[in-house]
Amino acid sequence: MTLDLFLQHLTNGISLGSLYALIAIGYTMVYGILRLINFAHGDIFMMSVYFAFFGVATFGMPWYAAFLLAILLTGALGILVERTAYKPIREAPKISILISAIGASFLLENLATVIFGGRPKTFPQIELFTKMVDVGAVRIQMLTFMIPVITVALLIGLLYLINHTKSGMAMRAVSKDIETARLMGIDVNRTISFTFGIGSMLAAVGGIMWGLKFPSILPLMGVIPGLKCFIAAVIGGIGNIKGAVYGGFILGVGEIMLIAFLPELTGYRDAFAFILLIVILLFRPTGIMGEKISEKV
Amino acid sequence: MLKIDNLTVAYGGIEALKGISLEVEEGKIVTLVGANGAGKSTTLRSVVGLTKPKTGTITYMGMNLLVMKTQEMVRNGITLVPEGRRVFPNLTVLENLKIGAFYRNDEKNIKEDMEWVYSLFPRLKERTWQLSGTLSGGEQQMLAVGRALMSRPKLMMMDEPSLGLAPLIIKDIFNIIKEVNKQGVTILLIEQNANAALHIADKGYVMETGRITMAGSGKELLANPEVKKAYLGDTAHK
Numbered sequence: 398m399t400l401d402l403f404l405q406h407l408t409n410g411i412s413l414g415s416l417y418a419l420i421a422i423g424y425t426m427v428y429g430i431l432r433l434i435n436f437a438h439g440d441i442f443m444m445s446v447y448f449a450f451f452g453v454a455t456f457g458m459p460w461y462a463a464f465l466l467a468i469l470l471t472g473a474l475g476i477l478v479e480r481t482a483y484k485p486i487r488e489a490p491k492i493s494i495l496i497s498a499i500g501a502s503f504l505l506e507n508l509a510t511v512i513f514g515g516r517p518k519t520f521p522q523i524e525l526f527t528k529m530v531d532v533g534a535v536r537i538q539m540l541t542f543m544i545p546v547i548t549v550a551l552l553i554g555l556l557y558l559i560n561h562t563k564s565g566m567a568m569r570a571v572s573k574d575i576e577t578a579r580l581m582g583i584d585v586n587r588t589i590s591f592t593f594g595i596g597s598m599l600a601a602v603g604g605i606m607w608g609l610k611f612p613s614i615l616p617l618m619g620v621i622p623g624l625k626c627f628i629a630a631v632i633g634g635i636g637n638i639k640g641a642v643y644g645g646f647i648l649g650v651g652e653i654m655l656i657a658f659l660p661e662l663t664g665y666r667d668a669f670a671f672i673l674l675i676v677i678l679l680f681r682p683t684g685i686m687g688e689k690i691s692e693k694v
Numbered sequence: 695m696l697k698i699d700n701l702t703v704a705y706g707g708i709e710a711l712k713g714i715s716l717e718v719e720e721g722k723i724v725t726l727v728g729a730n731g732a733g734k735s736t737t738l739r740s741v742v743g744l745t746k747p748k749t750g751t752i753t754y755m756g757m758n759l760l761v762m763k764t765q766e767m768v769r770n771g772i773t774l775v776p777e778g779r780r781v782f783p784n785l786t787v788l789e790n791l792k793i794g795a796f797y798r799n800d801e802k803n804i805k806e807d808m809e810w811v812y813s814l815f816p817r818l819k820e821r822t823w824q825l826s827g828t829l830s831g832g833e834q835q836m837l838a839v840g841r842a843l844m845s846r847p848k849l850m851m852m853d854e855p856s857l858g859l860a861p862l863i864i865k866d867i868f869n870i871i872k873e874v875n876k877q878g879v880t881i882l883l884i885e886q887n888a889n890a891a892l893h894i895a896d897k898g899y900v901m902e903t904g905r906i907t908m909a910g911s912g913k914e915l916l917a918n919p920e921v922k923k924a925y926l927g928d929t930a931h932k
């Protein structure tokens with residue numbers, strides 16, 4: 398393999414990893430605050446792609462307006478799922494909430510199938526993102542460069558939000574002790590909704606870029622990425638945002654390199670994530686950045 | 695200022711509070727003493743809405759607290775230093791203090807209050823940037839008190855602030871309670887350490903298995919033979 402080819406694969410891996418990271422952050426944020434796996438997250442991601450699709454293809458909006466609207470709508474959808482599927486049973490046993498999460502996931506998948514149709518649609522191709530550029534001997538889609546840049550920018554913004562703003566402080570407080578957070582005058586429900594909103598909007602950014610990169614879109618397209626990004630979050634140490642990002646990158650780069658170096662294993666592409674998960678769980682059950690997992694009291 | 699009337703609280707079928715009434719007058723230090731499981735914490739948790747009573751009323755400056763959300767309490771000047779400190783371990787000392795002033799927007803006054811808290815607890819100042827989870831128990835207790843003060847409370851309720859602390863630090867904490875009270879903050883103090891609490895209290899209540907069994911000024915209760923026997927470790931052998 399030449400160096401150029403290797404670099405090409407590496408860029409692709411980083412780009413895919415960025416998308417995984419954006420989605421994985423949503424899992425990890427929700428887990429961090431509620432100790433809940435939001436199984437509907439992959440489907441929220443899927444909905445974002447459709448929102449953007451309809452904005453551009455059906456309503457003929459300029460791409461930036463359609464994308465922005467899709468991001469906002471997805472944030473609202475995340476909050477809606479939280480308010481309807483999780484909030485009413487927040488005090489219920491963990492297993493009830495888990496089942497509700499799975500129910501929300503199925504509901505979104507089936508709603509999408511009924512409303513949007515089960516046949517694949519083609520995501521609009523926008524010249525600015527999809528054109529090819531040459532960097533040295535590497536010829537690559539513009540998008541492939543933009544994805545990591547956008548991801549890193551969003552990540553910096555997110556870390557700033559969480560660590561240096563009042564809302565972020567409220568999120569961190571709620572994640573440790575809901576009762577005491579209330580005593581401090583924090584609106585816990587709003588903080589939780591805010592968390593779902595942010596996580597969903599990040600998934601939407603990931604979703605739109607996913608649509609541009611892999612234009613064939615389906616109502617079930619959120620299932621496998623959702624699962625893989627959940628794995629990425631676990632690998633990184635669920636509850637930890639930087640961990641989710643590392644997990645996403647490891648998964649993305651690992652997957653692309655596997656195909657590049659061992660093309661005969663291409664069929665095992667999706668299995669790679671699970672194997673990695675098992676290995677990590679065996680040797681480091683709390684993930685790379687994970688702290689000791691403590692049950693919520 | 696705070697008036698609890700005929701409050702009953704049940705956990706499942708078990709009544710933890712069997713109709714208690716008490717009153718805290720503005721500007722005073724009132725203490726509630728009693729053995730383990732008497733229902734002291736339950737009383738405070740009911741005031742701030744973390745436990746829902748079965749019957750009874752709680753009024754604070756003319757407001758019905760039973761319909762007020764917990765998160766609104768602090769805006770109305772009520773703060774609780776909860777049992778077991780409950781500082782946010784993943785936040786720094788500074789952030790824990792800031793979060794005490796969460797509802798406030800008067801940055802300048804917040805800064806002043808922060809300096810005041812630091813002057814009360816110089817130990818906290820040295821540890822401004824430390825994660826609170828790594829503080830010692832006593833330091834965490836100081837932080838919990840400091841955090842409560844950051845809300846500029848009118849009524850500060852404290853659930854066993856001396857628990858698990860060395861005698862010297864207990865003395866500090868009690869001095870600070872007196873100091874804070876002098877600044878105009880009304881105090882409702884729960885204590886196992888009845889002796890110390892009754893010494894600084896204007897008024898005391900004794901609680902036994904969900905009932906208030908005695909009430910009086912701090913002095914009266916300190917002199918009361920039953921209180922002496924049950925709570926002040928004063929036995930016939932002494």
Ligand SMILES: Nc1ncnc2c1ncn2[C@@H]1O[C@H](COP(=O)(O)OP(=O)(O)OP(=O)(O)O)[C@@H](O)[C@H]1O
Nearest residue numbers: 705706710728729730731732733734735736737886
């Ligand atoms: N969440 C709960 N569920 C069931 N029972 C409870 C609960 N909280 C308190 N109790 C019971 O209510 C009674 C009063 O408890 P409370 O915590 O108010 O006591 P306390 O006076 O604060 O005791 P201590 O001095 O040990 O803190 C106890 O018998 C306790 O077991």
Ligand SMILES: [Mg+2]
Nearest residue numbers: 734735736777
């Ligand atoms: Mg107690």
